Amino acid sequence: MYLKNIEVHGFKSFAQKINFEFHNGITGIVGPNGSGKSNVGDAVRWVLGEQSAKQLRGGNMQDVIFSGTETRKPLSFASVAITLDNSDHKLPVDFNEVTVTRRLYRSGESEYLINGSACRLKDINEMFYDTGIGKEGYSIIGQGQIDKILSGKPEERRELFDEAAGIVKFKRRKATTIKKLQDEQGNLVRVTDILSELT
Ligand code: ATP
Numbered sequence: 001m002y003l004k005n006i007e008v009h010g011f012k013s014f015a016q017k018i019n020f021e022f023h024n025g026i027t028g029i030v031g032p033n034g035s036g037k038s039n040v041g042d043a044v045r046w047v048l049g050e051q052s053a054k055q056l057r058g059g060n061m062q063d064v065i066f067s068g069t070e071t072r073k074p075l076s077f078a079s080v081a082i083t084l085d086n087s088d089h090k091l092p093v094d095f096n097e098v099t100v101t102r103r104l105y106r107s108g109e110s111e112y113l114i115n116g117s118a119c120r121l122k123d124i125n126e127m128f129y130d131t132g133i134g135k136e137g138y139s140i141i142g143q144g145q146i147d148k149i150l151s152g153k154p155e156e157r158r159e160l161f162d163e164a165a166g167i168v169k170f171k172r173r174k175a176t177t178i179k180k181l182q183d184e185q186g187n188l189v190r191v192t193d194i195l196s197e198l199t
């Protein structure tokens with residue numbers, strides 16, 4: 001699996017629709033300061049479901065929408081789509097190519113799509129569990145992140161190893177099941193209370 005393409009439109013400094021094509025190997029993005037190199041990484045983080053504006057170097061989520069320049073009007077939406085080659089089927093879907101899209105409008109409306117079909121953020125998160133690619137994954141290492149990992153708490157570092165070992169999806173499922181069990185136990189207590197009131 002590898003990243004084949006990033007299409008950005010209206011995202012941060014990319015007012016026009018732009019396609020970045022990648023090949024199976026090393027690609028470097030170079031350019032002068034402030035030309036938008038880090039915005040490419042932000043675009044990938046964002047499409048993978050980043051919910052923190054701070055992580056994207058903004059104050060609120062609407063800051064990712066192109067805000068205009070002296071010569072260009074602001075846009076009303078931001079859209080990013082990444083296409084991954086999935087011919088090795090590392091992503092648990094039947095497609096040989098997977099395109100994940102996220103759009104956000106100034107009105108606050110937003111949408112996620114997998115191969116053109118609307119989906120929930122949860123579907124995207126689940127598709128990327130244990131691949132290292134999700135927004136919590138280790139495939140995007142931002143500036144200063146290595147220091148953060150090295151000086152972080154052991155539990156935080158453990159999360160990276162869990163992802164690499166492929167056990168995150170089982171941990172998430174376990175947590176969901178424990179929550180359901182707790183809810184059911186709560187229901188059982190209520191039923192017992194009602195029964196004791198009736199008898
Ligand atoms: P450096 O080499 O200094 O790290 P860089 O090439 O990584 O820089 P970025 O940080 O990716 O550059 O891009 C910063 C540019 O993006 C700034 O010029 C900033 O004005 C522009 N920018 C960020 N958000 C928006 C937005 N919503 N609308 C328009 N331009 C934006």
